[in-house]
Amino acid sequence: MSAPVPAGVPILRLGNVLVTGLLDELDDKTARAFTDELTERIAADGPAGVLIDISRLEIIDSFVARTLSELTTTARLLGARVVVAGMRPPVAITLVELGLALEGVETALTAERGMQALGWYHGSQPPERGTR
Amino acid sequence: MKMTDEVVATRRSRPASRPTPDPVGPSIGVSGGPSGTPVVHEVRTEEDLLVVRHAVRAATLECGFSLIDQTRVVTAASELARNTYIHGGGGTMSLERLNRHGRTGLLLVARDEGPGIEDVEQALEDGYTTGAGLGHGLGGARRLMHEFRIHTEPGVGTTVSAIRWTER
Amino acid sequence: MVSVSEAAVRDHLTSVLADRDEEIADRWVQLQIEQGAVGSSISETELRGEADALIAALRAGLESDLPVDRVVTSDEDLRTAVTDFSLQRARLGTAPTVTSLAVLSLKEALLEAVQRRVADTDELLAVALTVNRLLDAAGALSFDIYVTGREEIISRQSRQLMELSTPVVQLWKHVLAVPLIGTLDTTRTQVVMENLLQAIQTHEAQVAIIDITGVAAVDTSVAQHLMQTVTAVRLMGADCVISGIRPPIAQTIAQLGIDLSTILTRTTLADALAAAVRITDAPGVSGDQTAAR
DSSP, X not given: OOOOOOOSOOEEEETTEEEEEOOTTOOHHHHHHHXXXXXHHXXXXXXXXXXXXXXXXXXXXXXXXXXXXXXXXXHHHTTOXXXXXXXXXXXXXXXXXXXXXXXXXXXXXXXXXXXXXXXXXXXXXXXXXXXX | OOOOOOOEXXXXXXXXXXXXXXXXXXXXXXXXXXXXXXXXEEEOSHHHHHHHHHHHHHHHHHHTOOHHHHHHHHXXXXXXXXXXXXXXXXXXXXXXXXXETTEEEEEEEEEEOSSOOSOHHHHHHHHHHHTTOOSOOHHHHHHXXXXXXXXXXXXXXXXXXXXXXXXX | OOOOOHHHHHHHHHHHXXXXXXXXXXXXXXXXXHTTOSXXXXXXXXXXXXXXXXXXXXXXXXXXXXOHHHHHHHOHHHHXXXXXXXXXXXXXXXXXXXXXXXXXXXXXXHHHHHHHHOOOHHHHHHHHHHHHHHHHHHHHHHHHHHHHHHHHHHHHHHHHHHHHTSOOEEEETTEEEEEEEEOOOHHHHHHHXXXXXXXXXXHTXXXXXXXXXXXXXXXXXHHHHHHHHHHHHHHHTOEEEEEOOOHHHHHHHHHHTOOOTTSEEESSHHHHHHHHHHHHHTTOXXXXXXXXX
């Protein structure tokens, strides 16, 4: 694979978590470039987790679903855990009807919950369990 | 989700934006009379896929689909357009608003002059069983629409017609 | 028979409607009450209000240039008056025959008033014929609107019933429950799924409990939809617990060969709530079921 083209999708590093998000205007080329860039960053930074916020996605078709599945597997092979956060209700219903359950992909209701799941807390001390 | 065979094949002048012979047989019309002129979009590049998606979204809004139904139709259109682009080597997608028995529907017709589909049943199975694989996504698209019909001839091309009706 | 010009007939009618409006309205209200048609659902004052509006609109319609046959359907105010009258009855659940009779009794009230004013037999006949045509048209329109109105009410009620029968309740912080009761069909299961997912987003719920204690049986398609709901909930990043699966339903699911290994089930709603609370206490993600097991 040649050097990835910057996808125009920002990838931030927060502690040992890479945070990124997908926009609805995602075309195939951007999606591929994004996959490549994220993979490179995971290999380079060695994060424990990757959070992909998809709350802006108005549809997920089989191409985007496959992109998410492949990213999850790739990241796992590189030692990072991926959480996909913020899927909208209509998108979830449609995906299920499409027959795509995104097996093996961890999900979280919001980006914040996803970050908590990845062990990243706002502030220096983790909050006490069960108080939220 | 119900599927019916109510789609009636009728000959109708082909509303393509570029003059080509019609290699895939009669285009699809719908009983109850036409309620709009089909709008034809080219599906030749990756960018076209986005354009089609936007056009379908706008059309579902116009037809008064619920948010969930909008998502279903746009997703199905995305699958069909991608199928046309990847497997059909490019083609067109037309959108047409329908009215039948007081219900509004949206007809999507994806047409290509590609190699055709050897085994339609198999193609419809793909998306269903493999989940992430999907050469076609056709099976998935079929489950998102109320009416679905494939006309394909090896070496000649493929036309997929799909309708979803609004809720009553 | 001497022909009487339409203009003359309309003149007669408009002046009767203008001069004797009170009398006609009173008589019409009286006739409707005598028929016992409306029962106690509409008060006399309301009937009188309706009558005044309709009579005024009828007069205005006749004063317009519209031909008699089209006055009722084409004159906007008159059409509105007939529409209001019919929808009011559709809403109150008045029987369709009663609604038709009400329109016919206006004919009677109007003809009585005309009779007292027009002496000439030919003229009277011509006016009566016109009254007939007018009010028959009004009757037809009224019936149409009544039926449409009823249909709308029925479909709205069935939608409301559907919503009512699938409430999503918050049981605990970040825990929602849908207690399902009665017969589950595909449509209702879909409504449940849509409502539940929306509620999960709104309440930022972490666990959704689908309690099917009150469901007697499920068929293949409903079982499939339930499983789809569970999958969709997981995709959104929440967890799903199904509680109250009764033996026949367990058998159906077993016969269908549905894989339940990834689905959390509990015997009772209480057990399900306990499991849900444990899940919310542990900051896990969906798909990570270790916290719940």
